[in-house]
Amino acid sequence: MKAGDKRRWLDDPANVTLLYRLLWAAGLATVGLDLFVSRHDDVGFAEWLGYYAAYGFAGVVLLVLAAKGLRRLVARAEDYYDDR
Amino acid sequence: MTAELPVGALLIAAGLAGPLVAARVRGPLFLAAALAAFAQLLALSPGDALRAELFGAALQPVRVDRLSLAFGYVFAIAAFLNVVFAWHVRTRLEPCAAMVYAGAAMGAVFAGDLLSLFVYWELTAVSSLLVVWAGGGERARGAALRYVLVQLASGMLLAAGAALQYADTGSLAFGRMGLEAPGGALLLLAFGIKCAFPLLHNWLQDAYPEASATGTVVLSAFTTKLGIYALARAFPGAEPLIWIGVAMTAFPIFYAVIENDLRRVLAYSINNQLGFMVVGIGLGTELALNGAVAHAFADILFKALLLMSMGAVLLRAGTVKASELGGLYKSMPWTAGFCIVGAASISAVPLFSAFVTKSMVMASAAQEGHLVVWLALLFASAGVVEHAGVKIPYFAFFAHDSGIRCREAPLNMLIAMAFAAALCIGIGVFPTALYAILPYPVDYAPYTASHVLAQLQLLFFAVLGVFWLMRAGIYPPEQRALNLDFDWTYRRLGPRIARGVAAALQVLLAGLRDISLRAGAAGAGALERLHGTEGVLARTWSTGGMTLWVAVLLAAYLLVYYLLYA
Numbered sequence: 317m318k319a320g321d322k323r324r325w326l327d328d329p330a331n332v333t334l335l336y337r338l339l340w341a342a343g344l345a346t347v348g349l350d351l352f353v354s355r356h357d358d359v360g361f362a363e364w365l366g367y368y369a370a371y372g373f374a375g376v377v378l379l380v381l382a383a384k385g386l387r388r389l390v391a392r393a394e395d396y397y398d399d400r
Numbered sequence: 401m402t403a404e405l406p407v408g409a410l411l412i413a414a415g416l417a418g419p420l421v422a423a424r425v426r427g428p429l430f431l432a433a434a435l436a437a438f439a440q441l442l443a444l445s446p447g448d449a450l451r452a453e454l455f456g457a458a459l460q461p462v463r464v465d466r467l468s469l470a471f472g473y474v475f476a477i478a479a480f481l482n483v484v485f486a487w488h489v490r491t492r493l494e495p496c497a498a499m500v501y502a503g504a505a506m507g508a509v510f511a512g513d514l515l516s517l518f519v520y521w522e523l524t525a526v527s528s529l530l531v532v533w534a535g536g537g538e539r540a541r542g543a544a545l546r547y548v549l550v551q552l553a554s555g556m557l558l559a560a561g562a563a564l565q566y567a568d569t570g571s572l573a574f575g576r577m578g579l580e581a582p583g584g585a586l587l588l589l590a591f592g593i594k595c596a597f598p599l600l601h602n603w604l605q606d607a608y609p610e611a612s613a614t615g616t617v618v619l620s621a622f623t624t625k626l627g628i629y630a631l632a633r634a635f636p637g638a639e640p641l642i643w644i645g646v647a648m649t650a651f652p653i654f655y656a657v658i659e660n661d662l663r664r665v666l667a668y669s670i671n672n673q674l675g676f677m678v679v680g681i682g683l684g685t686e687l688a689l690n691g692a693v694a695h696a697f698a699d700i701l702f703k704a705l706l707l708m709s710m711g712a713v714l715l716r717a718g719t720v721k722a723s724e725l726g727g728l729y730k731s732m733p734w735t736a737g738f739c740i741v742g743a744a745s746i747s748a749v750p751l752f753s754a755f756v757t758k759s760m761v762m763a764s765a766a767q768e769g770h771l772v773v774w775l776a777l778l779f780a781s782a783g784v785v786e787h788a789g790v791k792i793p794y795f796a797f798f799a800h801d802s803g804i805r806c807r808e809a810p811l812n813m814l815i816a817m818a819f820a821a822a823l824c825i826g827i828g829v830f831p832t833a834l835y836a837i838l839p840y841p842v843d844y845a846p847y848t849a850s851h852v853l854a855q856l857q858l859l860f861f862a863v864l865g866v867f868w869l870m871r872a873g874i875y876p877p878e879q880r881a882l883n884l885d886f887d888w889t890y891r892r893l894g895p896r897i898a899r900g901v902a903a904a905l906q907v908l909l910a911g912l913r914d915i916s917l918r919a920g921a922a923g924a925g926a927l928e929r930l931h932g933t934e935g936v937l938a939r940t941w942s943t944g945g946m947t948l949w950v951a952v953l954l955a956a957y958l959l960v961y962y963l964l965y966a
Contacts, residue, residue: 343861353849355854394882397892
C-alpha cells in the first residue's frame with residue numbers, strides 16, 4: 317500500500333486467508349469426487365483415491381525443499397561473473 | 401504463391417529491406433510480410449517441393465509435409481505476434497534481425513536436404529545473435545558472444561555430420577536416419593545443442609534473459625523449436641532421447657525455484673518444456689510424436705505470452721527481479737490477466753493449451769509401460785505449476801506490494817498478448833483444430849472425466865503445496881543472487897585452466913626455441929621425406945576425411961578462442 321492508493325480487496329490479509337481456505341476446499345472437493353467418479357488410468361495405482369493430489373502436493377514440497385538446499389551450494393553475488 | 405518461392409524468403413527479404421525504410425513504415429511492412437508468409441503456407445500442401453542441383457548434388461530447398469507445415473504455421477504466428485508486440489520499437493537492428501531470424505527458422509523447417517538446412521541453421525544463429533546483442537550493455541554483448549560460439553559449434557557439427565552422410569551414401573537428403581547412420585551422432589549433437597540438452601543447455605539461460613523486453617520474446621520461439629523439429633525429423637523413436645528428455649524436464653525446475661530474474665525462470669522453463677517434447681520424440685509412437693509437435697506448437701504460444709507479460713513488466717517497472725516486484729496488478733491489470741492465462745496454459749489447466757498437448761506425451765509414456773518416465777514427467781508437471789503457474793504471476797503481480805506504480809503496458813503489447821492468450825485458450829477449448837494439422841491422425845480424447853479430475857487434483861494440490869510452504873515460512877525468500885550452473889565450467893574453470901596452461905606454455909616455448917634452432921638443420925631432411933614425391937602429406941585424401949579434419953580443427957580453434965577470450 318502507498319499513501320493515496322485506494323484500498324483493494326486483496327490488501328486485507330483476512331481476504332487472502334479466505335482465498336487460501338477456499339483453495340483448500342476446492343482441492344479437497346476434487347479428492348472427494350474420487351468417491352463418485354471411478355477414474356480410469358493407464359497406470360493402475362494412479363486410480364487410488366486422491367493419488368494425483370498426494371503426488372502433486374508431495375512433489376512440490378520436496379522440490380522446493382531440495383531447491384533450498386541447492387541454493388546453498390550454487391548461490392553467488394549477482395556480479396560474480398563481472399569481475400575477472 | 402507456392403513452393404516456387406522458398407518458404408521464409410518473404411520474411412528474410414522484409415528484414416533485409418527494413419533498415420532501408422523509415423521507422424514508421426517498418427511496422428506495416430513487417431506485418432504485411434508476416435501475413436503473406438502465413439498465406440503462402442496455407443497455399444502449400446504436403447508433397448509440394450522445390451528442387452535444385454549444386455555441383456551434382458541433388459538439393460531440395462523446399463520440401464512440404466505435415467511435420468514441416470505444423471512448425472511453419474506456428475513460426476508464422478510467432479513472427480506475427482513479435483511484430484505487433486514490438487510495434488513501438490523505433491531502433492533498427494532488433495526488429496530487422498528478428499524478421500530475418502523468423503524467416504530463416506521457417507526456411508529451415510522446410511529444408512529437404514542437409515545443405516539447405518545448414519544455410520538456414522547458420523542464418524538463424526547470426527540473426528538471433530543480433531537480437532541478443534541489441535539487448536544493449538556489456539552483459540548482453542558478453543552473453544551474445546558466448547551464445548553465437550555455441551550456435552556456430554552446432555552449425556559445424558551439422559556440416560560435419562552432413563559431410564559424413566554424403567561421403568557414405570552420396571545423398572544429402574534430410575530425413576529419418578537413426579543414431580547409427582553415418583554422421584548420425586554428430587547430427588544428434590548439433591540438434592541437441594539447439595534443444596538445450598543437459599550440459600549443452602546454458603547458452604539458453606545465459607543469453608535469452610539478456611535480450612531486450614521484446615527481444616527475449618522473439619528468441620523464445622524459434623531456435624529451440626527448430627532443434628525439436630530436426631530431432632523429430634531425424635531421430636523419432638531413438639531410445640536415449642527418452643532419458644535425455646526426462647533429465648531436461650527434471651533438473652531445470654530446481655533452478656527455476658531459486659532463480660530471481662523472472663525471465664531467467666522462464667528460460668529454465670523453456671528447457672523443462674523442451675524435455676517433454678524430447679521424451680515424446682524418443683518414445684516415437686504416433687501418439688507421442690503428435691504430442692511432441694502439438695506441445696511445441698502450444699509452448700511457442702504460451703511461452704511467448706509469459707515472456708511478453710514479463711517484457712511489459714520490464715518496460716514499465718524497469719526490472720523483472722522477483723525480489724523487487726510485487727503488487728503490480730494494481731498498475732497493470734491487463735498484463736496481469738494475460739500472464740495468468742499464460743500460466744494456466746503452461747500448467748495444463750483444463751480448457752488451456754498444454755492440457756490437450758502435454759498429456760499426449762504422458763499418455764504415450766504410460767501406455768508403453770515407461771513407469772519411471774511417467775512418474776518423472778508427473779513430478780516435472782508439478783514443478784511447472786510451481787515456477788510458471790504460481791511463481792511468475794504471483795511474485796510479479798501479487799505477493800507483497802513493492803510500492804512500484806507504473807502505467808499499463810502499451811496498447812500494441814496488450815493486443816499481442818490478447819492474441820496469444822486467445823490462441824492458448826482456443827487450443828484448449830477446440831483441440832481438434834490443432835490435432836487436425838499434426839503429422840499423424842489423432843486418436844486421443846483429452847476431455848475425459850478421469851483426465852480432467854486427475855489434472856485438477858494435481859493442480860490444486862501443487863498450488864496448495866506452494867502456498868502452504870509460503871505461509872509456513874519455509875518457502876525460500878526471493879533474494880538477489882546468481883546461481884552457478886554448468887556454465888561455470890566454461891566461464892570460470894575453463895578460462896582459469898587455459899590461462900594457466902598459456903603461462904606454462906610461454907616458459908616452455910622459450911626453452912624450445914633454443915632447441916629448435918639447433919634442430920632446424922635436421923628438420924630440412926624430414927621435410928623432404930614428408931612432402932617429397934612419396935611423402936605422407938603429399939598424397940591425396942578423401943573428401944570426407946578432409947571435411948572431418950577441417951571440422952576438428954575449427955572446433956579446436958573455437959574452443960581455444962572461447963576459453964581465452966569469451
